[in-house]
Amino acid sequence: MERLTGRYKEMVYYARCYDGTCNDYCHNETFKCEEDALNRLAEYEDTEITPEQILQLDKLYSEKCRELAEYKRRLQKEWIPCSERIPEEGKTVLVWFEYFRYGNYNKPFQTWGISYTIDETWSGFVNGQSGWKDLKILAWMPLPEPFKETIRDCKDSKRLAEREKFFRD
Known part of the structure; x- marks a missing residue:
C-alpha cells in the first residue's frame, strides 16, 4: 500500500x-x-x-x-515412492502396486493394498496373499490411526461401555 x-x-x-x-x-x-x-x-x-x-x-x-x-x-498424507525409501521392518503400510492381470486386461494393472517389508525388501504378500504375477510395489504411505469410538461418536453409551469391557477382558 x-x-x-x-x-x-x-x-x-x-x-x-x-x-x-x-x-x-x-x-x-x-x-x-x-x-x-x-x-x-x-x-x-x-x-x-x-x-x-x-x-x-x-x-x-x-x-x-x-x-x-x-x-x-x-489428512493429506503423501505417497512415498519406493525409490526414495521403504518403511521400517515389519511395519504394515498402505501400498500402491502393479501386477500382471490376466483376462480382459492381459496387461499390468495398478491398485492399492496392505503390505509390509522383511529384511529391507517387500514381503511379496499384499492383502494377505502371495503369488501375484510380476508384483511391483511402486509407493507406500503409513496407515492412519485406527478408529476409536467415543461416547460422542456412539449414541448408546451403555453399548460403548460393554464394548470397552469386552476388549479389556
Missing part, C-alpha cells in the same frame, strides 16, 4: 513532502497531498473497522492459516 503519511517519533507528516515526489503540490492552492490523505482516510472510515479490529482479524487469519496447514498435513 502506498502510504500518504509517515511517522517520526510523535510527528505525522505527508510522506511525499519528504521523499521528493511531492512536485510542489503542498505549496500550491490545490493541496493535493491533503486531498489524497483525506480521500484515503474516508475510504478507511467507510469500512467501519477500527485499527484494533484489523489487528484482531490479522491475528485470527494467521491462526486459521496455521490450523488449516496442520489439518491438511494430518
